[in-house]
Amino acid sequence: MSAAIRVASFIGLMLVSMQSWAEYVLDLRPGVTSVSQGAYEIHTLVMWICVVIGVIVFGVMIYSIIVHRKSRGYKAAKFDDNLTVEIVWTVIPFIILGFMAVPATTALLAMEDTSNSDMSIKVTGYQWKWHYDYNVGENAKDINFFSNMTTPMEEIQNKATKNINYLLEVDNHVVVPVNQKIRLLFTSADVIHAWWIPDFGVKKDAIPGYINESWFKTDQIGTYRGQCAELCGTNHGFMPIVVEVVSEADYEKWIASKMESAAAAKASSNKTWTKAELMDHGKSVYATNCAACHQANGAGIPNVFPGLIGTPVITGDVAKHIDVVVNGVSGTAMQAFGAQLNDADLAALVTYERNAWGNDTGDIVQPAAIKAAR
Numbered sequence: 001m002s003a004a005i006r007v008a009s010f011i012g013l014m015l016v017s018m019q020s021w022a023e024y025v026l027d028l029r030p031g032v033t034s035v036s037q038g039a040y041e042i043h044t045l046v047m048w049i050c051v052v053i054g055v056i057v058f059g060v061m062i063y064s065i066i067v068h069r070k071s072r073g074y075k076a077a078k079f080d081d082n083l084t085v086e087i088v089w090t091v092i093p094f095i096i097l098g099f100m101a102v103p104a105t106t107a108l109l110a111m112e113d114t115s116n117s118d119m120s121i122k123v124t125g126y127q128w129k130w131h132y133d134y135n136v137g138e139n140a141k142d143i144n145f146f147s148n149m150t151t152p153m154e155e156i157q158n159k160a161t162k163n164i165n166y167l168l169e170v171d172n173h174v175v176v177p178v179n180q181k182i183r184l185l186f187t188s189a190d191v192i193h194a195w196w197i198p199d200f201g202v203k204k205d206a207i208p209g210y211i212n213e214s215w216f217k218t219d220q221i222g223t224y225r226g227q228c229a230e231l232c233g234t235n236h237g238f239m240p241i242v243v244e245v246v247s248e249a250d251y252e253k254w255i256a257s258k259m260e261s262a263a264a265a266k267a268s269s270n271k272t273w274t275k276a277e278l279m280d281h282g283k284s285v286y287a288t289n290c291a292a293c294h295q296a297n298g299a300g301i302p303n304v305f306p307g308l309i310g311t312p313v314i315t316g317d318v319a320k321h322i323d324v325v326v327n328g329v330s331g332t333a334m335q336a337f338g339a340q341l342n343d344a345d346l347a348a349l350v351t352y353e354r355n356a357w358g359n360d361t362g363d364i365v366q367p368a369a370i371k372a373a374r
């Protein structure tokens, strides 16, 4: 087989093996908001202007190089300047730039215009999860929650097949009503993060001590996914975003159920738990909030995150242990979880840590003890 045939058959195979050419589209996604669609349209417009300019410039150049070549007897012209040509090649790009600047400026202004919103959500970045607070601005609701990634460790470590929403799934979705202008206020509790949903055309930095604004409004009910878009530490890739756009009625239902679970959480902090209940709940709270650093088996990561097996804090005074978890260790990655978790969660956590992985201290910590320690 000659080399040419081999190359041709290789290319042929490649073409056939591409699942479907119809699906193979080289393009940006238009998204579902006026902002994302505006950005898409400007990109398309400017790209075609560039294509036309490119074709004209390279066309003239290639034509001249081939047709007016030396071997045909052409000689280079000799002149210093040409006023007409200089005016033409200044004025034409100026007009083209103006032509592109008008839609670009209009789109940028619309992107920044958060006025007349129907509701607001405060978004706070944490290492490595997002917190959402609906208790701000117009139509404030007494709802706030953390949103943690739920992709199982086995998938991350290639011990299980990755599901379709790999690294793009969380426990608590942000839920918003369709056809309403949602204003977003961004800030951070530790380092700089960035909240990014491609389909909304929203990508904004969340900076500690500073509030950034953005907004979105869509008429398309659906689930939209995004990620943190600012390198923010070891688990930067593990703080995805999921927004569910639902009908007005479904939104009201969601609000009601959130209120209910908040009331239930409050009630659970007033009762006395059994050890088994605490261990069970503690295990799941630990998996969601602590395992990213201290690892599921409590061994930590040497020289980065301490292990929690048999250390003085774990086996010593309960009050000190509670203090570390509730107030954190300032100046380290160990956050103050007192503001993030309720009394029952914290009591379960401390009980779990003191009895899991062979720690066997036998200590039981009730929510009341946490309440007293706050």
Ligand SMILES: [Cu+2]
Pocket (backbone or CB within 6 Å): 125, 126, 192, 193, 194, 228, 229, 230, 231, 232, 236, 239
């Ligand atoms: Cu981040």
